[in-house]
Amino acid sequence: MPVLALMFNALVWGLSWWPFRQFSEAGLHPLWTTVTLYILSLLVISLSQWRAWREFLSTPTLWMIMLAAGVTNTAFNWGVALGDVVRVVLLFYLMPLWAVLLARLILGERLTALAGLRMALALGGAAFVLAPEGGGLPWPSSLADGLGLLGGFTFALNNVMLRREAHRGAHARALAMFSGGVLVAGLSASLMAGAGLVSWPSLPGPIWLLPLVGMAVLFFLSNLSLQYGAGRLPANVTAIVMLTEVPVAAISAIWLGGGHLDLKTGVGGACILAAALLATLERHKNASAATIES
Template sequence: MPVLALMFNALVWGLSWWPFRQFQAAGLHPLWTTVALYLLSLVVVSLSDRRAWTEFLRTPSLWLVMLAAGLTNTAFNWGVALGDVLRVVLLFYLMPLWAVLLARFILGERLTGLALLRMALALGGAGFVLAPEGGGLPWPASLADGLGLFGGFCFALNNVMLRREAGRSAHARALAMFSGGVFVAGGAAILMAGGGLITWPALPHAGWLWPLLAMAVLFFFSNLSLQYGAGRLPANVTAIVMLIEVPVAALSALWLGGGQLDLKTAVGGACILAAALLSALERPRPATIET
């Protein structure tokens, strides 16, 4: 059951790009959709333990968790709705590279030989994915590429900070993450809409609220499934099972026209996944909460 719960969570996230695109086509930018999805989870966590708000407000380090989680959702959800899903997901999974560097500076962890190998694999994979067709230096070719890279960095920061704050209550840490999805994504959406960069929330008719509510409920149970599975399995097993998200996103994007696969993307993706797999196999680590 714990493995099935994690697979369900990975399936939801691997397929999430498609409904984000449907809502965007209907007039609801991915940032507004993110706010709507996490509002339900935030309300449920707030009502389940009202002391969590007191702990959260008195712990500045949890504010950084909120910022990192919010930026993760803002970047990833916007990226998969905007560009090539396969490239965005692969660049997002450069997390092992960022996690090594952040753990070194935030947690004081020493760089091991295996960690350096993971960094080399991740960098090599990123080089293949970002290499221009006509040659030249690897660089994000689009806003979606940049959002995938930035989202992966923020997710690594989120996980490192959750390890640092492992002594805090589970409700306070969950509150920090869900509030990030509401307040950070919402703040970014308001600023961008006010500047004319995105549209204010608009849907063709009230009937669109039902699939939006259904998606919010699905995301809520997806997060519950992650907590159930991650709490009952070793952290490295959890990390390996969660890698299912990558092939799910890749296959669905190729099938539904959300991405393309060429040789350099395939080679780069293999290197990035190898780095993620090495990260999961290196040693057991405390479980983290996915955004």
């Protein structure tokens, strides 16, 4: 059941690009859709665990988690709705590269040989994915590419900060993440709408509220599934199962016309996924060593 729960979470996120695009074409920008999706989760935890607000509001480090989680969701959801889904998802999963650097900076973790290898793999994979067709420096070629990179970086920051603040209440941490999805996306959308860069939220008719509410429920259930599965499996197993999001997103995007996979993107993607798998191996090795020492 825990594995199935994690696979459900990965399935929801891997396929999320398609409804984001449908709502965008109907007039609801991905940022407004993100706000709507996280309002439900924020309301549920606020009503059921209202005491968590006190800890959240009095803990500045949780505000950092709120910001990181909010930027992660804003960047990823906007990126997959805007650009080539395969590229965005692969660039997002450069997260292990950023995690090594941030863990060193924030947690003081030492750099190991495996960490150096996965950094090299991730950088090499990114160079393949971002390399222009006619040659030149590997650099984001579109806003979607940049959003994929930004989302991966803030996802790594979110995970490192969650490890740093693991002693805080689980509900306060969850509140920080859900409120980030609402506040960061909502503020970004409002500022851009005020400047005339995006439209204010609108849908063709009330019937569109049904799939929107359905999607919000799916996201809420996928988050519960993540918490259920991650709380019952070793961290390295959780990380490996969560990587199924990549092939789900890639296959669905290629099938439904949301992206394409050429040779250099395939090679780069293989390097990036190898770096992510190495991260799980290192985590398993460290956990085993800690068990032996204890």
